[in-house]
Amino acid sequence: MDFDLSEEQQLLKDSVDRFVREEYPLDKRQKLTASDEGFSRDNWKTMAELGWLGASLPEEYGGIGGGAVEAMVMMEGVGRGLVVEPYFATAVLGANLLLQAGSDAQKQELLPQVVSGDLMLAFAYAERQARYDLFDVEMTATKDGDGYALNGAKGVVCHAASAGRIIVSARTGGGSRDRDGITLFLVDGNAAGLSRRDYPTVDGLRASELAFDNVRVGADAVLGAVDNGLPLIEHVADQAIAGLAAEAVGCMDVLLSSTNEYLKTRSQFGQPIGKFQVIQHRMADMFIACEEARSMCYVATMRLDDPDAEQRSKAASAAKVQIGKSARLVGQQSVQLHGGMGMTDELNIGHYFKRLTVIDTMFGDQNHHLKRYAAFR
Amino acid sequence: MDLEFSDEYRAFQQDVRGFLDENLPEDIREKVTRGLRLERDDYVRWQNILSAKGWLVPGWPVEHGGTGWSAVERYIFDEENGRAGAPNVVPFGTRFVGPVIYTYGSEAQKNYYLPRILNNDDWWCQGYSEPGAGSDLASLQTRAVRDGDRYIVNGTKTWTTMAQWANMMFCLVRTSNEGKKQEGISFLLVDMNQPGVDVKPIMTIDGGQEINMVHMTDVEVPISDLVGEENMGWTYAKFLLQHERTGTAGIGNSKAQVQRLKKIAAQEKSGGIYLIDDPDFRRQVAELEIDLQALEYTDLRYLMQTVAGKPPGAESSLLKLRGTEIQQRISELLMQAVGYYAIPFVPEALEYGWNEDPIGPEGAAPLAPAYFNRRKTTIYGGTNEIQRNIIAKMVLGL
Ligand SMILES: Cc1cc2nc3c(=O)[nH]c(=O)nc-3n(C[C@H](O)[C@H](O)[C@H](O)COP(=O)(O)OP(=O)(O)OC[C@H]3O[C@@H](n4cnc5c(N)ncnc54)[C@H](O)[C@@H]3O)c2cc1C
Numbered sequence: 175m176d177f178d179l180s181e182e183q184q185l186l187k188d189s190v191d192r193f194v195r196e197e198y199p200l201d202k203r204q205k206l207t208a209s210d211e212g213f214s215r216d217n218w219k220t221m222a223e224l225g226w227l228g229a230s231l232p233e234e235y236g237g238i239g240g241g242a243v244e245a246m247v248m249m250e251g252v253g254r255g256l257v258v259e260p261y262f263a264t265a266v267l268g269a270n271l272l273l274q275a276g277s278d279a280q281k282q283e284l285l286p287q288v289v290s291g292d293l294m295l296a297f298a299y300a301e302r303q304a305r306y307d308l309f310d311v312e313m314t315a316t317k318d319g320d321g322y323a324l325n326g327a328k329g330v331v332c333h334a335a336s337a338g339r340i341i342v343s344a345r346t347g348g349g350s351r352d353r354d355g356i357t358l359f360l361v362d363g364n365a366a367g368l369s370r371r372d373y374p375t376v377d378g379l380r381a382s383e384l385a386f387d388n389v390r391v392g393a394d395a396v397l398g399a400v401d402n403g404l405p406l407i408e409h410v411a412d413q414a415i416a417g418l419a420a421e422a423v424g425c426m427d428v429l430l431s432s433t434n435e436y437l438k439t440r441s442q443f444g445q446p447i448g449k450f451q452v453i454q455h456r457m458a459d460m461f462i463a464c465e466e467a468r469s470m471c472y473v474a475t476m477r478l479d480d481p482d483a484e485q486r487s488k489a490a491s492a493a494k495v496q497i498g499k500s501a502r503l504v505g506q507q508s509v510q511l512h513g514g515m516g517m518t519d520e521l522n523i524g525h526y527f528k529r530l531t532v533i534d535t536m537f538g539d540q541n542h543h544l545k546r547y548a549a550f551r
Numbered sequence: 552m553d554l555e556f557s558d559e560y561r562a563f564q565q566d567v568r569g570f571l572d573e574n575l576p577e578d579i580r581e582k583v584t585r586g587l588r589l590e591r592d593d594y595v596r597w598q599n600i601l602s603a604k605g606w607l608v609p610g611w612p613v614e615h616g617g618t619g620w621s622a623v624e625r626y627i628f629d630e631e632n633g634r635a636g637a638p639n640v641v642p643f644g645t646r647f648v649g650p651v652i653y654t655y656g657s658e659a660q661k662n663y664y665l666p667r668i669l670n671n672d673d674w675w676c677q678g679y680s681e682p683g684a685g686s687d688l689a690s691l692q693t694r695a696v697r698d699g700d701r702y703i704v705n706g707t708k709t710w711t712t713m714a715q716w717a718n719m720m721f722c723l724v725r726t727s728n729e730g731k732k733q734e735g736i737s738f739l740l741v742d743m744n745q746p747g748v749d750v751k752p753i754m755t756i757d758g759g760q761e762i763n764m765v766h767m768t769d770v771e772v773p774i775s776d777l778v779g780e781e782n783m784g785w786t787y788a789k790f791l792l793q794h795e796r797t798g799t800a801g802i803g804n805s806k807a808q809v810q811r812l813k814k815i816a817a818q819e820k821s822g823g824i825y826l827i828d829d830p831d832f833r834r835q836v837a838e839l840e841i842d843l844q845a846l847e848y849t850d851l852r853y854l855m856q857t858v859a860g861k862p863p864g865a866e867s868s869l870l871k872l873r874g875t876e877i878q879q880r881i882s883e884l885l886m887q888a889v890g891y892y893a894i895p896f897v898p899e900a901l902e903y904g905w906n907e908d909p910i911g912p913e914g915a916a917p918l919a920p921a922y923f924n925r926r927k928t929t930i931y932g933g934t935n936e937i938q939r940n941i942i943a944k945m946v947l948g949l
Contacts, residue, residue, distance in 0.1 A: 302911060303820045305890045310823065329911065330891040351823050373910060376896040376919045383910060442687035452936060509756075509926045513685050513934065514710045517755050517762075517927050524756030528923060531886075532894055539887060541831055545822075 177472060183240075183247055189224055190251030198255035200522045206258050207378035211336060213259045222291030227265050231273060235285035242478040245413070246420040246471065253424025256525055258379055260294050260333035266417040268295025270410045271341050275358065275398030284339065284360075296337035296363075298328035298384055299407060306538035308343075308407050309353045313386065315344035321392040322346075324359065324367075327385050334382035335372045337363045342386070347401050356404050358397040365389045377532040378525065405483065412490035414537050416478055419471035419493045422501050422533050425526045426464045429508040432522060433457070436512055453511065460507055463500035470496040488550050491543040498540030501530040556623070564627050571635040574600050578903060584636040584811065586917035588759070588901050591674070591716045594641050598671045601640065607669060608645050615653050615661070616669045622857045626850075633803025641713065643675035644668040648721040651738065651787050655779040664740070678708040678722035678741065678765060679788070685710075686937050688723070689733045689785065693767065695724040702726075702739065702777070704747075704770040710931070714750050714763040718743050727782050738784035740776040747771070755927070757920035758898055792867075792933070799867050800850045800874035805843055808881045812836065815888045818912060826888060839880055846873045865945040868938040875928035875935065882918075882925040889915040896920075 179187060197217065206214050221227055229244040231237025238244070245266060252261050269288050272281060272295075287293035304310030313326025324344055334340055340361045348355025361368065367389040370382045398406050434457060437448030447453055474493035480486045505527040509516035516523050534540060556564070579593050601607040609625050611617030620628065632639075640646070649668050652660050667673045684691040693706025704724055714720065720741045727735030743750070747770040753762045779787055813836065816827040826832050853866045886893045892911025899905050900916035909916065929935040943949045 300891055302892070305819070305821045307822060330894055371910065374896045375894045376923075377894075381894065442685060442690075444687075447686075450936075452939070506926065510929060510934070513930055514680065514762075517930065519754040519756055519758070524923070527926075528756065531919065531922070535887075535891055535893060539890075541835075541887070545831065 179243070179247065182238075183243055186226075186229065186238075186240075186244060187247045187251070190226070190248060191254070193220070193224070194251055194255030194257070198257065200256075200525065203256055203258060203525075204378070207374070212374065212378075212380040213336075217257075217259050218291050218294075221259065221261065222289065225289075226261075227269075227291055228285075228289035229265065231269060231285060231289060235281065236289035237285070242413070242416065242475045245417055246475045249417040249420035250424040250427075253421035253426075253529075254428055256378075256425070256522075256529055260296070260336055262414075262417060262421070263297065263333040263337070264288060264293075264295045267297040267410060267414055268337075268339070268341060270413050271295075271297060271358065271397060271406065274409065275403075275406050277394075279394070280360070280397065287338075293338045294333065294336045296331055296334040296340045297410070298331040298334065298340050298342045300329050300331070301327065302329050303350075306542040307351070308411055309356065309404055310351050311343050311345050311356050312350045313342070313344045315346050315357055315359060318390055321390055321395065322359065324361065324386040324389040324391065327383065329383055330375075330381050331384055332375075332379065332381050334363070334370060334384060335380055339363060340368075340384070341397060342384075343403060343407060353404050355401050356407070357400050358403045358406065359391055360395045360397050361386075361389060361391060365391070375532060377529040379532075408487065409483070411537050412474070412486050413478055415490040415494050416471065416474040418533050418536055419467070419474055419497045422497045422530055423464070423468050423471050425530050425533075426467060426501060426504045429504050429523065429526050429530075430460055430464050433460070433508045433511050436515075440513075447511075456507055456511065460504050463503045467497050467500035484550060488547060491538075491547040491550075494538060494543040495540050495547065498534045498543070501534060505530040556627070560623055560627060563624055564631060567628055567631040568635070570604065570606075571631060571637060574604070575635055575637050576600075579638060580636040582903050583638050584807065585914055586901075586921045587903050589638055594638060595671050597638055598640060602669055602671060607640065607671075608649060610646070611649060611665075612653065615649075615665050622854060626854050630803035633801060633805075634807050636807060641674070643677050643713075643717075643721070644673060644719075647677060647791055648675050648740070651721070651778060651791055654790065655738075655787050657775070659775060660740070660778065673719045674713070674717045675719045675721060676711050676714040676717035676743075676765075678711060678720040680710045681707055682709050686934055688788075689736065691723055691725060691736065693722070693724045695726050695737060695739060695772065697726075697774070700774050702772045702774065704739065704741065704767050704772055706767055708765040708767070709763075710753070711750075711763045711765050712761055712931075714743075714765050715752060715760070720765065721778075723784050723788055726784075733785040735782055736784040736788075737781050738778040738787045739772050740778065741767075741770060741772055742776075745770060755924065757923040758896070759920070759924060793863065800846055800870040801878060802843065802847045802850060802874070805874070805877055805881060808878075808885070809836070809840060809843065812881065812885050812888060815885065815912070815914065819888055819890070821890075832888075835884060839877070839884065842873070842877055842880070846870070846877060849873075865942050868933075868941045868945075871932060872935050872938045872942075878928055879922075879925045882922040886918040886922040889918055893919040893922075 225238050228237030229240045229248050233239045272284055301312055315322040315324050340363055342359050342361050343356055345355050346357040367387045369385045372382045375381050438446050440447050470493040474489045477486050477489035508523050509527055512523055515521055579597055582589055608616055609618040609620050609628055613619045652664050681691050695702040695704045720743055722739045722741045723736050724739055725735050726737040747768040749766040751764045752760050754760055819826040821829050850870055889912055892915040895910040897916045
C-alpha cells in the first residue's frame, strides 16, 4: 500500500500548481469566462506544451505514459484553479473513449492531435428523459448506405462548441432503456445536420444542447463495438467520476484554506471569529469532510484499473456520494462563515461553491449514486 | 386544545384569499412563484393595491393606518400572502422604520414620514451593517458630528438591500465614544438624494444585484431627523428586532414552494419513472414537509401565547433559524429535481416575458441561482450562529 506520488507525478503536480498560482487568479479567470469562447486558447497551448493533455496517454501517441494517478493530479489542479479550459471534456472524457475503444487508425489519427492541443473533444451522452441513466438513449443511428444517419438530441454537452470531434451515444438496436444496442460515434463538430444551442453554465463554463437531424457518418465513425457501447461508456463514466472527485478535492482544499485564513483575520466582538468554539467545531467538521473526500477520491482512482468492473463502479459511486456530501458541507459552510462577503461575486468562495454544486450533478448526483451503490450486492 | 382556527378566523382567511385572488396582478404572482426577477415597479404596484385596501401595514396602530387585526389575523394574512405568491411587502419602511417612528419619533416625524410610507412615496433602506461591523453591530464606526442644527455624517454602510431603489435610509451612527459602545449610537433618517451619498452595487453569487455599499461623505442630516434622543439609537434598534416576529418563518411561502417542487417532480423523469414516484425523492420531500409542519405548529403555539398576552421572547430566533434552513433545503431539492438542467445559466430567462424556448424543462433556469441566492438567508438579519447564541443565552441561560 502506498498513497504517495512518484517523483514524476510530484513534478507534474508542482507544475500544475505553479500554473494555477501564476496564470489563474480569479479576476483573470472571470475575464476568460466572459470572453467569446469562455476560455483561453493560449492557456490551452501552454497545457499542450507542458505535456498535460497527454498526461494519461501512452508515449506512442505523444503522451507521457501516465494513467489514472496522473489524471487525478491534473484534475485536482483544475479544481484548485477553477480552470475553465476544456481539460475534462478533452483529456479525460474524449481521450479515454478514444484510447479504450478506438481502432488503430482512429487512435493514430486523433490522439496525437489531442496531445498537441490541435483537437478538442466533447462527449454527448446525456438525454433529457434519461436524467443520470447512461443506458437511457433515445437518439438513433440507422444504417444509411455503408454508414449511419444520426437523429435525436443530446443535452448539456460540456464544451461542445469548441470540440472538433464530438463522441455521441446512439441506439443501433433495442428499446430506449435497454442496456444493449448502444453504439458510440465520432461526429465532426461541424457536421451537416448538427445544430447547437450554446450557453454558459452557472459555474462559468460552457455547454450546449445538440440536435441531430440526419447527420450522416461513415462506418469508420463507429467507436468501439456496434451495439455494445455501454460497458465502455460506464468505464469512462467511472473515470470521469474519479476525475471530478479530484477536481472537487482541489476546490475543497482552496475553500478550506481560504476560510481558515479568513477566520483568523476577521474580527467581531473584539476577537478573530475563529476563536468562537462553534466556528472551530464547524471548521473541524469541514476538515474531516475534506480528508474523507480525498480518501475516497484515491480509492476511486486506484480502482479504475480493477479488472472487475463491479468493484470499479462501486468505488466510483461511493466516491461520488462522499464527494457530494463533503462538497455540500464545505461549500455551504464556507459561504456561511464568510458572512456577507461569502455572498459576493467578487470573492473566490462563491465560485468554488458553484463549481462544487455543478460537480454534484455531473455523471449522477449523490442520490443517484447512493442507489447505484445499494444495488450492488 | 384545538388544532384548527375558530370559524371566525377561517372566515377572515377566506376574505383574505378572496382579496388576493381578485387583486394580485397575474404577472407579479407569476414572477414570485416562478422565481423571476422583480422590478421596483412590481413592488410599488402591489403595495399601492394593498394601500388602497388599507392592508399595507396591518401591524401598525389604527390611528397611524393599521388594520386593528389581532395577532392571529396578522399571521393568517402573512401566510395567505405567501401561499398566493404575493411578493413580500418591502419591510424597511413598513415593518422596520415605521414602528420605530410611531414609537419613538417626534410628532413632526410621525406626521411627515408615516403617511409617506402608507402611500409608498418613500423607498427606505436599512443602513446598519458596515464592513467592520456585521454580527458585532454595536462596533459600527459611521460618525455623525453635530454642527448647529444638523449632523454631518461620514462612513460606509454595506450589504444595504435595495439601496439602489431607495431615497431614504434609516441609519445607525456613532455620536459618542464615551462609555459602552452601545451607548454612543444614534438613529438617523438620511435623505439619500444628496451629493455625499454614493451607492455602489455589489453583485451576488447568483449574478443578481440586490445589495449595495453606501458611502457617505459629509452627508447632512437635519437634527429634526434624529429619532428619539441622541445616543439612544441602540435601544430603538433592539426594539425593532424584538418587535418584529410575524413573517419570519415564511411558512406560507415555503408551502407554496413545496407545491412547486411536487409539480416539477411530476414532470421530470428519473430511472424511467416520474421523479414524484421515486421512493427516495418521496422520502426527502416527506422529511421536508414534516420539518415544515413542526415549524408551523411551533409558530402557532407561540402565536397563541402572544395572544394570551405573553410578551415575545427569543422565539423569533427559532423561527428565523428553522424558517431559513427550510427555505434553503427547498431550494436545494428544487434544483436537484431538474438534474442536469440546473446547470445552464440563462439570466434572460429570469426576466418576465422572455419567450424563447427554455433550455430543458420549463422553469428550470431560476433554480440554481435561487439555490445560490438562498444562502443569504442564514446570514442576513442576524446570522444563524448569532440566533443560536441568543437562544443559548436568553432562553437557556447558558
Ligand atoms: C443578501 C444580504 C442582504 C443584507 N441586507 C442588509 C441590509 O439591508 N441592511 C443591513 O444593515 N445589513 C444587511 N445585511 C448584512 C447582514 O446583516 C450581515 O451580513 C450579518 O449581520 C453578518 O455580518 P457579516 O457579514 O459582517 O459577517 P460576520 O459578522 O463577519 O460573520 C462571519 C461569520 O462568523 C460568525 N460569527 C460572528 N460572530 C459570532 C459569534 N459571536 N459566535 C459564533 N459565530 C459568529 C457568523 O455567524 C458568520 O458565519 C445583508 C446581508 C446579506 C448577505
